[in-house]
Amino acid sequence: MVVSNIVQAVTHGLRQELARDKNVVVLGEDVGVNGGVFRATDGLQKEFGADRVIDTPLAELGIVGASIGLAVNGMKPVAEIQFSGFMYGPFDQLLSHAARVRMRSRGRFTCPLVVRTPYGAGIRALELHCESGESMFSNIAGLKMVVPSNPYDTKGLLAAAIRDPDPVIFYEPMRIYRAIKQDIPEKEYFVPIGKANVLQEGKDLTLIAWGAMVKVCQDALEKLNNKYSVQLIDLRTINPYDAETVLASVKKTGRCVIVHEAIRTCGFAAELIASINEKALLNLEAPVVRVTSPDVPLPFAKLENYFLPDVNRILKGIEKVMSF
Amino acid sequence: MPKKVLKDFEIEYLQVLDENGNCDEKLMPKLSNEEIKKIYEMIILIRVFDQKAFNMQRQGRLGTYIQFKGQEASQVGSAMALKDDDFVFPMYRSSGLLIARKHPIVQVLQYWNGDERGLKSPDNVNNFPISIPVGTHMIHSAGAAWAAKLRGTKQISISYFGDGATSKGDFHEAMNFAGVFNVPAVFLCENNQFAISVHRKDQTKSETIAQKAIAYGFEGIQVDGMDVFAVYKATKDAVDKARAGKGPTLIECVTYRMADHSTSDDASRYRTKEEVQAWQKKDPVERLEKYMRKKNLLDDAYKEKILKQSKETIEKAVTQFEKLEAPDPKDMFNYVFAEMTPQQKEEMEELLGK
Numbered sequence: 001m002v003v004s005n006i007v008q009a010v011t012h013g014l015r016q017e018l019a020r021d022k023n024v025v026v027l028g029e030d031v032g033v034n035g036g037v038f039r040a041t042d043g044l045q046k047e048f049g050a051d052r053v054i055d056t057p058l059a060e061l062g063i064v065g066a067s068i069g070l071a072v073n074g075m076k077p078v079a080e081i082q083f084s085g086f087m088y089g090p091f092d093q094l095l096s097h098a099a100r101v102r103m104r105s106r107g108r109f110t111c112p113l114v115v116r117t118p119y120g121a122g123i124r125a126l127e128l129h130c131e132s133g134e135s136m137f138s139n140i141a142g143l144k145m146v147v148p149s150n151p152y153d154t155k156g157l158l159a160a161a162i163r164d165p166d167p168v169i170f171y172e173p174m175r176i177y178r179a180i181k182q183d184i185p186e187k188e189y190f191v192p193i194g195k196a197n198v199l200q201e202g203k204d205l206t207l208i209a210w211g212a213m214v215k216v217c218q219d220a221l222e223k224l225n226n227k228y229s230v231q232l233i234d235l236r237t238i239n240p241y242d243a244e245t246v247l248a249s250v251k252k253t254g255r256c257v258i259v260h261e262a263i264r265t266c267g268f269a270a271e272l273i274a275s276i277n278e279k280a281l282l283n284l285e286a287p288v289v290r291v292t293s294p295d296v297p298l299p300f301a302k303l304e305n306y307f308l309p310d311v312n313r314i315l316k317g318i319e320k321v322m323s324f
Numbered sequence: 325m326p327k328k329v330l331k332d333f334e335i336e337y338l339q340v341l342d343e344n345g346n347c348d349e350k351l352m353p354k355l356s357n358e359e360i361k362k363i364y365e366m367i368i369l370i371r372v373f374d375q376k377a378f379n380m381q382r383q384g385r386l387g388t389y390i391q392f393k394g395q396e397a398s399q400v401g402s403a404m405a406l407k408d409d410d411f412v413f414p415m416y417r418s419s420g421l422l423i424a425r426k427h428p429i430v431q432v433l434q435y436w437n438g439d440e441r442g443l444k445s446p447d448n449v450n451n452f453p454i455s456i457p458v459g460t461h462m463i464h465s466a467g468a469a470w471a472a473k474l475r476g477t478k479q480i481s482i483s484y485f486g487d488g489a490t491s492k493g494d495f496h497e498a499m500n501f502a503g504v505f506n507v508p509a510v511f512l513c514e515n516n517q518f519a520i521s522v523h524r525k526d527q528t529k530s531e532t533i534a535q536k537a538i539a540y541g542f543e544g545i546q547v548d549g550m551d552v553f554a555v556y557k558a559t560k561d562a563v564d565k566a567r568a569g570k571g572p573t574l575i576e577c578v579t580y581r582m583a584d585h586s587t588s589d590d591a592s593r594y595r596t597k598e599e600v601q602a603w604q605k606k607d608p609v610e611r612l613e614k615y616m617r618k619k620n621l622l623d624d625a626y627k628e629k630i631l632k633q634s635k636e637t638i639e640k641a642v643t644q645f646e647k648l649e650a651p652d653p654k655d656m657f658n659y660v661f662a663e664m665t666p667q668q669k670e671e672m673e674e675l676l677g678k
Contacts, residue, residue, distance in 0.1 A: 025474065051474060057504055062463055062497035069467015072452065073411060074475055077467075096457050097464065103659045104453040106444035110662070142660050165662040194665070240665035 001183040006176060009151035009184060010040040010116070013158035014078065016188060018048045021076060024162060027054040028063055028080030037082055038118060038177060064090035064115060068098050071113040071167075078162060084119035084171065085128035087137075098167040099142025114161045118174035119147075120212045120261060121308055124301035130174070131298060132262035134210075135271070137169045138239035145238040146193055147171040149214035151182040153236060156191030164193060173212035180215065196242035198249070202231035205321060206249040208272065209259040210235040213309060217259055220314040228322055238268055246272060247279050254285035255324075257317045259309050264292040286324030291317040333538045337546045340553035343606050345614025353557040357621055363404060363552055364612055364622070365630050367396045370420035371609065372634040373429060374583075376642065377419070377436060381587045385646070389436045390416045394550070394582035397608035398514045400424045401555030402482070402575075405563050411472070411481035413465040414454045417514070417581075418484050425451050429641035430648070439651055440659075450479070458519075459489030462498035462511060469502065469509035469566070480566040482510040482559075488519025490536060491527050499574070503540035508566035510559065511537075511574045514549060516581035517603075521594035537574035549577025550608040580606070 004012060017024045026041055032055035035042035045053035056063050060081055067077035081087050087094075094115070101111035121130035138145045146161055146168055148154040154172070161168040199214070200221070207230050209217045214234045221230055231249050235241055250256050256276060258269035269290040276288060291309045299307050340351045355363070374393050380386040392399065395417065403424035406412065414421055419432050426449050435442030435454075443453040452468075455461035465483035472479040489495055490513060502509045513533050517524045530536060537544030545562075547554040555577055562573035580603040584591045591600075616622035657664055657672045664672070 023475070057497075057500055059497045059500065061494065062501045065460070065463030065494070065497065066467035066470060066501050069464035069469070069481070070471045070474075071467075072464065073468040073471035073477075073479070073481075075471045092457065092460060093463070096460060097455075101453075102661070104440060104443050106441060106655075107659050108444045108447075109452065144661075240667055243666060 002186050003181055004151045004155070004184045005178045005181050006148070006151050006154050006172065007038055007040050007178060009154035010158060010172060011042055011044065012184070012186075013155040013162075014041060014044060015047070016155075017078070017159060017162045018044065018052055023074060024076045024078065025052050025054060025070065026078045026080070027056050027067065029056060029058055029082050031055060031080050036080060038174070040116070040172075041080070060086050060089040061093055064093045064098070067113045067115070068093060068101065068111055071111045072101060072109045076112055076162060078114045078116060081115060081117040083125075083129040084117040084133060085131050087115075087117055087133060094137070094143060094167070094169070095140050099140050102166065103142065110165055111167050112165050114158075114168050114170055116158075116170045116172060118177065119171045120173050120175050121298055121304050122175040122212065124304065127298070127300055132260065134171055134238045135262055135266060135268040138268060138271075142167070143239065144168040144193055145171065146236065147173070147211040147238060148236065149173060149176075149211050149234050150180055152184045153191050153197070155184055156189050157193065157236065159188065160190045160193050168193070171211060175212045176215050191236070194237045194240050194242060196245040197234040197236055198231060198245065199234050200230065200232040202229040202253065204228040204253055205230045205255040205257065205318060206233060206246070206253045207231065207257050207259070207318070208233045208235060208246060210238065213259045213261055216309060216311060217314060220311045220318070223311055224315060224318065228318065230318070241272070243275055247276065250276050250280045251283045254283050255321045256284075256288045257291060257314070257321055258288065259291045259314055259317070261293055261308055263295045264290060265295050267292050286321045289317045289321050333535065335532050335535045335544060335546060338554045338558055339548040339551050340557060341551045341611055341615055343611055345611045345618060347553070347615055351557065353553060353560060355553070355556070359404070360616065360621060363400055363556070364616060365634070366400045366424050367552065367609060367612065368630050369634040369637060370396055370400065370423050372631070372638050373423060373432070374420065376638050377433065378583070378587065380642070386433065386436050387438050389587045390419070390585075391583035391587075392417045392420045394580045394603070394607070395514050395516060396420055397552035398512070398549040398555050398577035398579050401552040402512055402559040404556055405559035406480075406482065408449045410479050410563070411450045411452060411465065411468040413452045413461045413468070413481065413483035415461070415484050415486065416454055416456055417486065418454055421484060422451060422454070425449060427451055429638065430645045433641065433645040434648065440655070441651060459485050459492040459494040462489070462495060463501060465511070466498045466502040466507055466509050469507035469572075470505050473505070473507050478567060480508040480510060480563050482512055484512050484514060486519060487513060487515040487517065487524045487527055487533060488522070489513070490533050499537070499540040502572040503542050506571040508569070509572040510562045510566060511572065512559070513574065513576045514579055515576050516579050518581055518585070518595070520585045520589065532576060534574060534576040542572045542574070544574040544576065546576045546578060549579030550606045550611070552608055552612060
């Protein structure tokens with residue numbers, strides 16, 4: 001076991017996969033000599049060489065587009081986009097190409113690439129550094145979308161993403177990069193894509209979150225101090241999401257709160273609620289409540305805290321459902 | 325302190341075979357008589373295909389089709405310089421290229437009739453599915469070439485695009501990556517003078533497209549794109565250079581789109597008959613025939629035989645194409661991921677039953 005935060009877990013996962021498969025390459029802006037602006041690739045270029053951990057020109061479309069070409073011709077590229085706000089240059093590459101390589105070539109070519117990117121607000125970063133676009137990427141058939149919330153899952157999900165035969169967007173919660181430390185195994189392990197994690201069993205209410213919001217939910221539950229028995233689900237994979245775990249829980253509790261830091265309209269909670277309505281409507285004791293950011297562009301740092309869901313808003317949401 | 329010139333550049337123009345079929349023997353690439361005949365036969369085959377596909381679209385037997393008439397030399401000449409396992413990243417006007425790259429004619433028709441099965445590359449040939457967005461595939465070609473370099477496979481990668489694509493940022497990022505990582509890539513621009521209705525002169529202030537390569541640190545060359553020998557030579561040189569680890573090349577084939585942009589376009593809205601007629605004189609087929617006649621490689625009987633053979637080949641493919649069974653609707657779901665997601669399974673059942 002090794003004590004690790006989320007950034008270090010990324011490094012462990014990358015190191016494990018670089019050592020295992022010579023076709024794995026890590027590429028992006030400042031990932032080599034500098035070890036990444038968050039140090040997620042710290043030391044990897046020294047260890048594996050400049051042909052495996054590659055500093056690229058400052059061009060996000062180029063990084064993702066070249067990764068598609070690399071993947072098509074036998075490599076396993078793990079691209080880093082420095083901040084998720086810079087994902088929209090290569091958005092066309094992901095939507096028009098990466099997601100469709102297998103389909104358009106009838107499986108003759110595949111595109112096993114991973115795009116890692118830190119996402120999320122709450123660290124007073126510059127504008128356009130902090131967006132939560134998970135539901136945008138989940139609205140593209142052919143891409144998988146993964147969001148870990150802790151160091152153990154980060155290493156295990158990253159390893160699974162790198163070995164996945166299809167393109168995976170790997171959203172890293174920037175805000176809690178260094179906030180959580182865990183003992184994680186040094187040996188190889190996986191956390192499967194598409195499986196949610198029940199972090200806490202409960203019977204009164206289902207609370208669903210992912211990424212950085214999981215920690216905020218845990219803080220809220222601590223404050224709630226067992227007033228209700230809450231089942232906390234970390235969705236972990238947004239697409240394809242684990243409907244089975246969500247529905248089983250909601251059928252049991254009959255009440256549900258979904259928390260995400262993306263804005264409300266067309267946020268992923270909407271998809272989850274639709275699925276609950278289709279399959280568990282009659283089990284519901286109250287309408288499902290969404291605790292999300294409002295439908296405004298992410299404000300600059302001064303107003304960031306008003307925008308993001310926090311402990312109080314989550315508690316308010318829980319009370320609203322429980323008192324219905 | 326006097327100003328000094330830091331860099332100066334020259335751009336070569338290559339023509340081997342002029343409009344009258346006169347050949348510059350010093351520049352003529354090494355091609356056997358058999359190879360020259362093979363090139364001719366392929367050019368005729370794809371020209372017959374192009375006309376047939378257009379007719380079929382007009383008869384309602386094919387979906388929207390993109391003609392390439394006028395560009396046969398740039399597609400066949402370059403294809404002949406490649407190996408099967410080299411990576412080709414074609415664009416929507418590349419049907420002739422695909423046929424020259426062993427893509428079954430039936431499949432090319434299938435694609436233009438809205439059937440994804442048409443894009444599946446033959447097993448031993450690396451033909452990537454054609455790019456519909458303009459210029460977005462050039463960076464994939466740079467990436468595939470980079471993979472070949474990292475894996476030591478000795479493959480090269482080539483992408484095909486038009487003059488319009490060179491205006492896009494995608495062009496810049498692809499050329500820049502290819503240069504920085506010195507990958508075995510060839511960028512082949514079929515400058516056919518038009519991006520739908522917008523003329524080449526309105527795409528860029530550069531005198532040539534070839535010179536854009538200079539800014540990325542590698543060579544660019546402009547060739548007569550209706551001269552199949554010039555295209556072959558320039559591509560062969562670029563491919564050999566790439567395979568030897570000496571980096572990428574940009575080839576600008578100056579050619580002309582004799583047809584409309586697509587079967588939905590009307591080119592008479594934006595160009596004159598006189599202009600088209602002037603380019604018609606440069607036709608890649610006529611000049612090759614003139615040359616071959618001089619070299620005793622072609623007479624009327626051979627010409628007729630090849631035309632007849634080509635028509636038969638295309639008709640056979642059309643018959644086969646029209647007998648094909650419709651694709652299985654389940655295939656919509658079968659090729660998205662290696663394994664279907666639970667959501668997809670449910671949706672497939674809802675849509676198609678168990």
